[in-house]
Amino acid sequence: MRSMLRQFRRAPGRILASVFALALAIGAIGVLAVPTVSESTLHDAVGQDGLADIIVDTTPLDADQLAAVGDVSGVAVAEGQAIAAVELADGFLTRLIGLDLDHQTMDLVQLEAGRLPASEDEVVTTAALGAIGSHVVADGVSYEIVGHGSTLWWSGDDVLFAPFDTVAPMTGGANHLVVTAIDDGSASLHTLSDDIRAELGETGATYTTFPQLLPDGSTPIDDDIEQVSTLIGMLGIFAGMVALVLLAGTTNTLITERTREVAVMRALGGRSRQLRRRLRRIALGITAVALLVGLPLGVFISNYVARMVLTEFVGVTPSFAIDWVVVAASAIGALLAARLVAARAARRVTKLSLPEALRDRDGAPFGGRWTHRLLAKLPTGGLIGRIAVRSNARRPARTLAVTTQIAAAVAAAFLIPTLVSSVNDFNTATLAPWTWESVAIARDPGLPIEASDDHDRLGTSEAGIWVDGAIDDEEIWVYGLRTDSTFFSSDVREGRWYADTGREAMISNGFAERRDVAVGDTIPLELANGTVEYEIVGTVDDSNVAVYVDRADLAADLGAPGMANVVWSSSESPWLDVDAAVRVDTAADLAAEDEAGRDAVVLIFGAIGAIVVGVSALAVLSTMTVNLFERRHELAALQAIGARRRRLRGLLARELLPVGAVGLVAGLGLGALGARAIIGSFESADAIDIGVTDAVVAIPFIVAGTAAALLLLAAAVVRTTSKRSIAVTLRGAA
Amino acid sequence: MSPTVRDPHDGGMHTTTPVLDPAHVVPANPALVQARDLTRVWGKGHAAQIGVAEVSLDVRRGELLAVIGPSGSGKSTLGSLIAGIDVPTSGSLVVDGTRIDQMKPDRLADWRGAHVGIVFQQFHLLPTLTAVENVELALELARVDAGRRERRRRAIEALEWVGLAAHVKKLPAQMSGGEQQRVGIARAMVTRPPMIVADEPTGALDQRNGHAVFELLAGLTSVGTTVVFITHDLHLAESADRVVSMIDGRIESVRGGA
Numbered sequence: 001m002r003s004m005l006r007q008f009r010r011a012p013g014r015i016l017a018s019v020f021a022l023a024l025a026i027g028a029i030g031v032l033a034v035p036t037v038s039e040s041t042l043h044d045a046v047g048q049d050g051l052a053d054i055i056v057d058t059t060p061l062d063a064d065q066l067a068a069v070g071d072v073s074g075v076a077v078a079e080g081q082a083i084a085a086v087e088l089a090d091g092f093l094t095r096l097i098g099l100d101l102d103h104q105t106m107d108l109v110q111l112e113a114g115r116l117p118a119s120e121d122e123v124v125t126t127a128a129l130g131a132i133g134s135h136v137v138a139d140g141v142s143y144e145i146v147g148h149g150s151t152l153w154w155s156g157d158d159v160l161f162a163p164f165d166t167v168a169p170m171t172g173g174a175n176h177l178v179v180t181a182i183d184d185g186s187a188s189l190h191t192l193s194d195d196i197r198a199e200l201g202e203t204g205a206t207y208t209t210f211p212q213l214l215p216d217g218s219t220p221i222d223d224d225i226e227q228v229s230t231l232i233g234m235l236g237i238f239a240g241m242v243a244l245v246l247l248a249g250t251t252n253t254l255i256t257e258r259t260r261e262v263a264v265m266r267a268l269g270g271r272s273r274q275l276r277r278r279l280r281r282i283a284l285g286i287t288a289v290a291l292l293v294g295l296p297l298g299v300f301i302s303n304y305v306a307r308m309v310l311t312e313f314v315g316v317t318p319s320f321a322i323d324w325v326v327v328a329a330s331a332i333g334a335l336l337a338a339r340l341v342a343a344r345a346a347r348r349v350t351k352l353s354l355p356e357a358l359r360d361r362d363g364a365p366f367g368g369r370w371t372h373r374l375l376a377k378l379p380t381g382g383l384i385g386r387i388a389v390r391s392n393a394r395r396p397a398r399t400l401a402v403t404t405q406i407a408a409a410v411a412a413a414f415l416i417p418t419l420v421s422s423v424n425d426f427n428t429a430t431l432a433p434w435t436w437e438s439v440a441i442a443r444d445p446g447l448p449i450e451a452s453d454d455h456d457r458l459g460t461s462e463a464g465i466w467v468d469g470a471i472d473d474e475e476i477w478v479y480g481l482r483t484d485s486t487f488f489s490s491d492v493r494e495g496r497w498y499a500d501t502g503r504e505a506m507i508s509n510g511f512a513e514r515r516d517v518a519v520g521d522t523i524p525l526e527l528a529n530g531t532v533e534y535e536i537v538g539t540v541d542d543s544n545v546a547v548y549v550d551r552a553d554l555a556a557d558l559g560a561p562g563m564a565n566v567v568w569s570s571s572e573s574p575w576l577d578v579d580a581a582v583r584v585d586t587a588a589d590l591a592a593e594d595e596a597g598r599d600a601v602v603l604i605f606g607a608i609g610a611i612v613v614g615v616s617a618l619a620v621l622s623t624m625t626v627n628l629f630e631r632r633h634e635l636a637a638l639q640a641i642g643a644r645r646r647r648l649r650g651l652l653a654r655e656l657l658p659v660g661a662v663g664l665v666a667g668l669g670l671g672a673l674g675a676r677a678i679i680g681s682f683e684s685a686d687a688i689d690i691g692v693t694d695a696v697v698a699i700p701f702i703v704a705g706t707a708a709a710l711l712l713l714a715a716a717v718v719r720t721t722s723k724r725s726i727a728v729t730l731r732g733a734a
Numbered sequence: 735m736s737p738t739v740r741d742p743h744d745g746g747m748h749t750t751t752p753v754l755d756p757a758h759v760v761p762a763n764p765a766l767v768q769a770r771d772l773t774r775v776w777g778k779g780h781a782a783q784i785g786v787a788e789v790s791l792d793v794r795r796g797e798l799l800a801v802i803g804p805s806g807s808g809k810s811t812l813g814s815l816i817a818g819i820d821v822p823t824s825g826s827l828v829v830d831g832t833r834i835d836q837m838k839p840d841r842l843a844d845w846r847g848a849h850v851g852i853v854f855q856q857f858h859l860l861p862t863l864t865a866v867e868n869v870e871l872a873l874e875l876a877r878v879d880a881g882r883r884e885r886r887r888r889a890i891e892a893l894e895w896v897g898l899a900a901h902v903k904k905l906p907a908q909m910s911g912g913e914q915q916r917v918g919i920a921r922a923m924v925t926r927p928p929m930i931v932a933d934e935p936t937g938a939l940d941q942r943n944g945h946a947v948f949e950l951l952a953g954l955t956s957v958g959t960t961v962v963f964i965t966h967d968l969h970l971a972e973s974a975d976r977v978v979s980m981i982d983g984r985i986e987s988v989r990g991g992a
């Protein structure tokens with residue numbers, strides 16, 4: 001500890017910079033803890049809430065049908081909820097959710113304030129829809145808000161919770177079935193879900209969406225969280241690597257700059273073993289101090305990022321959590337790495353021949369290696385330029401470290417805009433084939449196709465079907481369109497448009513390529529109420545995972561011949577002659593939603609990117625400070641023989657800019673690869689084809705930014721070095 | 735090996751260009767350096783460390799002035815001030831007709847490049863440059879009006895003069911202390927400055943090498959260069975034109991000269 005303090009007094013700025021950069025790097029490893037922190041929050045919420053294992057939206061069920069589901073073997077509890085689409089006084093379309101508040105075991109409302117509704121004219125909702133004690137009008141009926149709260153399932157949405165009896169008359173019964181299974185393993189849930197589907201089919205109920213399965217206590221957004229977490233984890237590993245390079249560099253310098261001091265002690269009879277132990281202790285001490293600051297910082301960063309992820313994607317505010325494994329691992333890792341590097345450097349320092357060590361100031365004599373001698377024989381460029389090149393070659397490890405650090409910062413700076421432009425392009429591309437301005441989504445059991453076509457008095461409209469399906473367990477959107485649809489117009493890449501004779505389908509090109517499906521193949525299309533076969537007659541470039549079929553065929557397949565569930569319209573505010581529509585989404589709404597999703601991605605990765613850029617910048621700064629400290633005599637000598645400060649700046653710029661250029665190229669490559677890895681993981685997780693659009697526009701800015709930062713750095717260090725009197729610097733012992 | 739001392743004017747080139755420009759040849763005041771009440775202290779109050787205190791001294795053109803005194807007496811401080819690598823706390827310092835005590839850092843750098851050559855006890859060669867490159871660098875920084883080839887030629891000539899013809903392409907790490915110091919001298923004199931300040935240039939060398947270095951510096955006075963030579967070696971000091979003896983940051987005595 002005493003030697004640490006002495007150390008600190010000797011070069012406070014340098015030690016502080018190293019400790020801080022190291023701490024920040026160790027802190028950045030904290031993002032590795034984000035998945036654990038997020039998941040622990042979610043699972044707490046699941047526990048409190050009683051989330052179901054199987055969730056099914058159906059046509060209204062009566063008590064007998066519900067009881068029948070309850071009797072299916074493997075079902076622990078089956079509960080019915082009634083969910084009605086309602087319009088608030090201000091035109092906001094939302095849902096009124098009827099729960100059997102006295103008996104329910106699943107989807108328990110978590111109150112933030114107030115109490116649960118006790119009578120049919122009371123509701124619980126979010127603060128956004130009104131204060132407790134005020135009234136909210138839904139479909140013309142006034143309800144008193146008696147509490148604020150939500151369930152995990154509905155978190156993030158502004159919906160109304162009411163007693164079951166309030167809503168059941170509107171829906172005609174329970175239309176949202178929640179089930180807990182005796183065995184919630186993935187395989188058994190699949191079997192159980194099929195059994196329930198069969199049972200419901202027998203009792204005459206139909207539904208157009210698949211049951212949702214949540215095995216092993218998972219939550220509906222577990223997949224999303226896990227995916228985002230994986231990506232964050234990748235960045236965490238990246239940050240960890242930067243931290244390691246930094247740690248190694250700092251430790252190495254700390255020891256190497258003691259070469260002469262150690263040589264003197266050896267000359268005085270100091271034993272190498274003892275000296276090595278002393279050197280190692282110095283390195284470990286500094287790492288320990290960095291850990292002291294870095295670990296709490298890491299805990300903070302992980303909680304901060306987890307909070308961002310969860311509030312953005314789930315609407316849940318997480319509680320504070322610590323991933324002890326990550327904390328312990330980064331502490332042990334940092335100490336081990338420091339010890340390893342320190343041991344190596346200490347061995348080198350204590351093994352150097354005494355005369356050489358005593359003569360040299362900084363332990364890196366120039367001329368010892370063949371590269372040095374080769375460079376000394378190459379009199380190319382100006383003298384200042386030669387000093388620059390040779391100084392970089394004199395300390396290859398350090399030069400490499402600075403290059404890596406710059407590359408890391410550039411990679412992060414390039415990756416973020418590339419993600420943004422890729423997601424933007426993807427959003428644009430997915431909406432591109434669709435020419436409607438709004439889509440009205442109908443309530444089950446849907447609306448008659450005949451009655452819905454061309455009913456918009458403000459423009460043209462077209463009824464269609466939009467449900468989810470699956471091909472070999474891969475989820476796919478299923479669109480039922482008119483064969484002469486005017487709202488979907490994508491280029492047919494191969495084959496032809498489907499006809500309304502026999503079951504013909506067009507399929508997304510990306511999906512076809514991935515699943516090796518060709519024109520002429522017959523595919524089994526799994527719908528909510530069974531599997532049907534379609535022949536692929538064409539593939540389309542729609543940046544989607546979708547299959548397009550004739551709407552009449554699809555209606556029949558879904559067990560509701562002649563019915564549709566969406567109406568596409570050319571008007572933003574369609575005036576439909578059907579009252580079954582529950583929600584109207586405009587194209588603008590969807591674009592805004594896409595944008596919000598993109599912003600969330602940008603926010604999270606931007607924050608992590610900023611951390612990486614910050615850590616790298618600090619690392620470069622710290623490395624450069626050490627470098628210039630070592631070379632202070634050289635710089636002072638240059639000044640003594642008449643070099644202006646501009647010359648020194650020029651020298652440093654010439655040292656840094658080539659390193660920056662290499663780092664820049666490597667960083668851009670790394671960023672492009674990173675973006676591909678991230679997008680690729682999104683693609684394989686969601687089975688979509690996003691594609692990468694490199695943010696070429698950002699490159700000039702990154703180049704200019706890097707150059708500016710390096711020149712500024714050069715200017716700043718020259719300013720500091722030239723503050724001291726040259727004579728004082730030159731006389732100071734090494 | 736001791737270098738042969740020759741007149742640095744030996745090379746034909748040197749005779750064609752005057753060592754000092756005409757303005758300096760006919761000065762108003764014969765003294766090159768005029769220091770008046772020169773004081774350099776570090777810190778304030780009780781903790782103040784005195785380097786030199788109210789030193790007044792004239793250094794004449796073309797003389798070899800030795801500065802002696804016990805350790806800590808302020809020799810290096812005085813040398814640094816005269817060489818323009820340190821700035822006095824108070825007092826005035828005129829060198830070659832220019833007041834340098836209040837110059838801005840960049841102008842002072844230019845001034846040093848053109849008017850003074852400095853030889854250090856620790857050599858302070860640039861470790862990544864070869865001997866000849868180190869010498870060339872001084873020419874480049876002093877903005878000597880000569881092409882790259884010419885600068886190299888002059889640098890090699892200077893190295894030949896200090897007896898290092900065979901070592902021009904060596905790096906400092908590949909040379910002995912005495913050789914490095916001779917490169918230092920070549921670097922200091924190659925720009926032909928009116929004054930050379932050498933702070934214990936022989937301190938790190940053995941007697942033979944030390945003597946050779948001293949002879950080189952002394953030889954420069956023959957072409958009109960003023961040499962301020964700081965040393966602990968009283969024997970060497972005896973050979974100087976004048977000897978300034980310092981104690982506790984003040985001048986105790988000045989011997990020699992008229």
Ligand SMILES: Nc1ncnc2c1ncn2[C@@H]1O[C@H](COP(=O)(O)OP(=O)(O)OP(=O)(O)O)[C@@H](O)[C@H]1O
Binds near residue numbers: 786806808
């Ligand atoms: N940077 C500094 N800060 C504080 N005091 C200083 C500094 N530099 C020199 N001194 C003090 O100034 C005084 C004169 O120092 P200087 O180096 O000029 O002596 P010197 O005569 O050259 O000694 P030596 O023969 O040992 O080289 C000394 O007391 C020294 O401690």
Ligand SMILES: [Mg+2]
Binds near residue numbers: 809811933
């Ligand atoms: Mg001294």
